[in-house]
Amino acid sequence: MxxxxxxxxxxxxxxxxxxxxxxxxxxxxxxxxxxxVFLSLRFALAAIALGLAFRPLxxxxxxxxxxxxxxxxxxxxxxxxxxxxxxxLRYTTASKSAFLTGLSIVMVPxxxxxxxxxxxxxxxxxxxxxxxxxxxxxxxxxxxDRINLGDVLTLGCAAGFALHILAVGYWAPRTGFxxxxxxxxxxxxxLAGGALCWAERAYLRWxxxxxxxxxxxxxxxxxxxxxxxxxxxxxxxxxxxxxxxxLEPVFAWLVSxxxxxxxxxxxxxxxxxxxxxxxxxxxxKPSRLRPHQS
Numbered sequence: 137m138x139x140x141x142x143x144x145x146x147x148x149x150x151x152x153x154x155x156x157x158x159x160x161x162x163x164x165x166x167x168x169x170x171x172x173v174f175l176s177l178r179f180a181l182a183a184i185a186l187g188l189a190f191r192p193l194x195x196x197x198x199x200x201x202x203x204x205x206x207x208x209x210x211x212x213x214x215x216x217x218x219x220x221x222x223x224x225l226r227y228t229t230a231s232k233s234a235f236l237t238g239l240s241i242v243m244v245p246x247x248x249x250x251x252x253x254x255x256x257x258x259x260x261x262x263x264x265x266x267x268x269x270x271x272x273x274x275x276x277x278x279x280x281d282r283i284n285l286g287d288v289l290t291l292g293c294a295a296g297f298a299l300h301i302l303a304v305g306y307w308a309p310r311t312g313f314x315x316x317x318x319x320x321x322x323x324x325x326x327l328a329g330g331a332l333c334w335a336e337r338a339y340l341r342w343x344x345x346x347x348x349x350x351x352x353x354x355x356x357x358x359x360x361x362x363x364x365x366x367x368x369x370x371x372x373x374x375x376x377x378x379x380x381x382x383l384e385p386v387f388a389w390l391v392s393x394x395x396x397x398x399x400x401x402x403x404x405x406x407x408x409x410x411x412x413x414x415x416x417x418x419x420x421k422p423s424r425l426r427p428h429q430s
Contacts, residue, residue: 141376144368148380151361151368156387158349158357159234163225165349168341171222172332174350175215179325181354186318186363206307207316211323213303214362217296218324219331220289227286234388235274235408236290241378241415242267243298248374251302259417267414273407301381304366305374313366321362382415 165174217240225233242264249256271291308316332338369377393399 141372144371145376145380147364147368148372148377149383151364152381152384153387154357154361155381156234156384157391158353159225159388160391161349161352162222165346166222166226168343168346170336170338170340171219171226172328172336173338173340174346175218175222176325176328176332177350178354178358179215179321179328181350182358182362183318183322183325185355185359186321189359190314190318200311202307203311203315203319206303206311207319208323210300210303210307210316211320212327213296213300214320215296215324215327217293217300219328220293220296224286224289224293228284228290232274232284232287232404233290234384235411236271236287237294237297238382238384238411238415239267239271239291240294240297240301241382243295244301244374244378247295247298248302263414263417265414266417267411270407270410270412270414273410274404298378301369301374301377305369305377308366309370313363313370317359317363317366320366321358379416379420382412386412 162174169177221233221237224236228236245260246256246264249260274287304316304320365377
């Protein structure tokens with residue numbers, strides 16, 4: 137593997153570590169702020185930070201239609217993913233949210249195949265079956281009538297994140313990662329602020345925990361993480377990106393266990409392992425299969 141690809145993969149693994157470590161932090165912060173208030177502040181802080189960080193390069197930015205369209209499309213997918221994930225965290229546990237979000241890694245090759253207008257390989261289909269079975273073990277605690285609302289919302293978030301990975305993989309190499317990162321994060325901030333007017337009853341209580349969560353998620357898990365992702369996807373494929381992000385739920389469970397003592401039951405643990413097995417089955421397809429181009 138080329139050195140550039142190794143650096144990109146290691147950078148994406150670092151992003152997965154940052155994201156996995158924030159699940160518990162966000163869940164605690166939602167006691168002090170409504171969902172869209174939290175997201176608005178998070179993405180606004182990130183957009184300001186990126187604007188300041190990339191200010192010396194402002195003369196090189198060109199407001200081309202391709203940049204604005206690509207950044208906006210990625211921002212819409214990202215906002216949908218985070219909105220559904222943050223709403224879901226109100227009703228499900230941090231570790232379950234992390235593992236269900238991990239289904240986005242399975243969705244990437246499937247959505248990529250759909251966009252290319254061809255059927256996915258058998259390994260992709262079998263990986264989805266494995267992941268779906270794992271999801272059932274993880275979420276169906278007492279039958280179909282016992283599916284947690286947070287689980288359903290988090291599955292929707294996984295689809296949003298999968299589309300975001302594909303959008304970044306397509307647009308970032310064509311526009312430059314600095315300008316692209318700023319446009320997509322600014323789009324998220326505008327969407328979250330606009331939805332405040334109608335989507336929820338907003339509340340905000342400033343506490344040290346909320347401030348810490350905003351600083352960590354705004355600067356590290358948003359401004360830094362998505363800039364690194366856009367940079368890395370200029371040097372690696374969406375499939376490699378998805379594989380590195382498969383590490384996120386593992387990190388999230390470890391942090392949840394360490395900070396909150398949160399445990400999975402034997403059945404839930406088996407479901408989580410089956411989800412990860414399905415993810416890896418898709419991403420580590422035998423080389424004799426046709427190459428994946430997503």
